Amino acid sequence: MVTFAQGDVAGWSSLVDSQVDALAVPVAPAADGDDDVQPRTGTADAAARYGIDLARLADRAGLDGSAGETYTFHLPRALVARDPLPWEGLPDRLVLVGVGTGSDRDLRRAGAALARATTGLARVVTTVASEPGRGAAEAARSFVEGFLLGAYTSPTFGEAPAGARKPETGAGTPELVLLGKHEELVAATAVRATASARATWLVRDLAATPSNVKNPQWMAEQATELSRATGLRVEVLDGDALAAGGFGGILAVGSGSATPPRLVTVAYEPTAEHVADAAKHVVVVGKGITYDTGGLSIKPRESMLPMKTDMAGAAVALATVRAAAELGVGHRVTAVLALAENAFGGASYRPADVLRTYSGTTVEILNTDAEGRIVLADALAYADATLDPDVLIDVATLTGAATVGLGRTHAAVFSEDGGLVDALVAAGEATGERVWQLPLVTEYRSALDSPVADIRHVPGDSSTGAGSITAALFLQTFVGRRHWAHLDIAGPARSTAAAHEVPLGPTGFGARLLVRFLESLG
Incomplete structure (x- = not known):
């Protein structure tokens, strides 16, 4: 399932609770003459909210911002309640996602990589599809299609009776919450992306x-x-x-x-x-x-x-x-x-x-x-x-x-x-x-x-x-x-x-x- 939430990282307190398993934020390749990956929409806000230097974290992880890169940082919890850490109450997984140039192809690859990095989770919030400078709707569609296609798992025919799985169910896919400021456009486009991905799932299931x-x-x-x-x-x-x-x-x-x-x-x-x-x-x-x-x-x-x-x-x-x-x-x-x-x-x-x-x-x-x-x-x-x-x-x-x-x-x-x-x-x-x-x-x-x-x-x-x-x-x-x-x-x-x-x-x-x-x- 794909849903949309109005707002940005700085005002997302209603989403940040125990039901959110991970926050994913985008990074892009370094600009000419620079060595550090570039933050994209939401990344700087997340760094401030968590109190973490995400650029340095990306450098230590060897990320260069290319499309399809991911790095998951698991945050520790405080031992005693009187010493809260800056990220107390926030998702304990922070995922850096490389978006490359932000093209349709690169956003599909970013979505697929995030799906693989969050396999088994229930709910993932992301700002990756909120990039400025290009059509918000098309950005969301490419990213969502990539996420859903990357989350696909082929049917198996072991303990279950042959043919028991219903085609195009998408079972096990995490709920993806798109955080951004273009609610009507992005939400409608996410519906189209989901329908297109389900069509691909159906073909894969039948062919497999x-x-x-x-x-x-x-x-x-x-x-x-x-x-x-x-x-x-x-x-x-x-x-x-x-x-x-x-x-x-x-x-x-x-x-x-x-x-x-x-x-x-x-x-x-x-x-x-x-x-x-x-x-x-x-x-x-x-x-x-x-x-x-x-x-x-x-x-x-x-x-x-x-x-x-x-x-x-x-x-x-x-x-x-x-x-x-x-x-x-x-x-x-x-x-x-x-x-x-x-x-x-x-x-x-x-x-x-x-x-x-x-x-x-x-x-x-x-x-x-x-x-x-x-x-x-x-x-x-x-x-x-x-x-x-x-x-x-x-x-x-x-x-x-x-x-x-x-x-x-x-x-x-x-x-x-x-x-x-x-x-x-x-x-x-x-x-x-x-x-x-x-x-x-x-x-x-x-x-x-x-x-x-x-x-x-x-x-x-x-x-x-x-x-x-x-x-x-x-x-x-x-x-x-x-x-x-x-x-x-x-x-x-x-x-x-x-x-x-x-x-x-x-x-x-x-x-x-x-x-x-x-x-x-x-």
């Missing part, structure tokens, strides 16, 4: 759930339960309904699994008081492969290990529409979750098969391990034909090629709509979930020509290269004339090491990016 628990049916049940709790409309198409509807791609990918595939649609519509002047309908389609063996084109063991997270795109779509409802954005938002398990079995689809997808387009299969684009083909065509979106965005852990090209810090974005790309890039910069545009090279489209079907889903030979581009070109076939963007999050959706607000394993990348995009959509 092992696939012996998480199959297409389980994902559909989670989406139904979570969405109805938020007042959203949910529709689930099971195997029979998919067959009747002509979803040949999703059915083929899921054919080798004991659990049939699902297509889940979750819809949010703003109330009359929240509708934007130029309200749009944004549809987010997510790849939801609950486990990926590669099918008959089977993966090596090492490549299978992270494949429980191959449904991260669907989790992002679900989290985005739920956050849109929670925040009351002024646009209609619909999530389409294409859910299947790409298993290995006697009924598995094969290389050289020809599938008829929802749009009627036939696809020659060359590699059953390129299944994500097949389920997306059905889902995108369905969205185009039945949902009439003004903006259509798909998000998927789609290609290793995107990871090779951009690493684990950026997602690839593909679109011919420059305004849509600019809006996604801006949202990525604001949230730290950065995207980089790659081109839709029309000359590469011929690599998908097929002698036996309308299109191949992968090139017929390896001479073209550009695997992420040819995948995007394939998807473009199924989006009609919509304003469309494809987000390939294969790299940043999974982390090989914890760093700042990003944990080891599923990162939740994409949820905050799309929430911010919706908030800024004109």
